[in-house]
Amino acid sequence: MKKEEVPQDKSFFREEHGKELCYAVDDKGNYTTALSSGWEAKTIALDNALKAIEERIADAKKRVLENKTSPIEYYMEVCKMEPAILASYVGMWQWRVKRHFKPSVFKRLSQKTLRKYAEVFDISVERLKNIESTDI
Structure with a gap:
């Protein structure tokens, strides 16, 4: 994904741990790093895992x-x-x-x-x- 497309959804990382380091492609097509606060699918998976642990x-x-x-x-x-x-x-x-x-x-x-x-x-x-x- 392109650097400007890195998801910034509300998630576990934003609320609890800051941001997560991801890899993305810059304007020149080179791999670079970008910070993401998460995305919906990952948030759902983490929430489900944490609920299972709490149970x-x-x-x-x-x-x-x-x-x-x-x-x-x-x-x-x-x-x-x-x-x-x-x-x-x-x-x-x-x-x-x-x-x-x-x-x-x-x-x-x-x-x-x-x-x-x-x-x-x-x-x-x-x-x-x-x-x-x-x-x-």
Whole structure:
């Protein structure tokens, strides 16, 4: 697309993060960079992705409050991670991380293991262990 045709629609980038760098063709036919505040199709896709993430976080919150999962799963969702990524950050096998989602297993985790999770989530062990409905 030509540099003067780079979309400048209202979008996620304008509201939250400034502008996005794109490539365009200048008057001489050379590739150059241009700033875009976004375009409708991209805005719709990003909005849908963010809504899906918010739904996953809300579902995890509900499951923690119902004692169906541990706070580890909730914080994993808040940090936009998946079990494989979380497992790599805490240095454990993925099956162990998934096992720690069980409230009965979570209650028996060592301080060392809880510290690993808390460090990855950038919270205190106390907050990880004593999650309140107002915290989430």
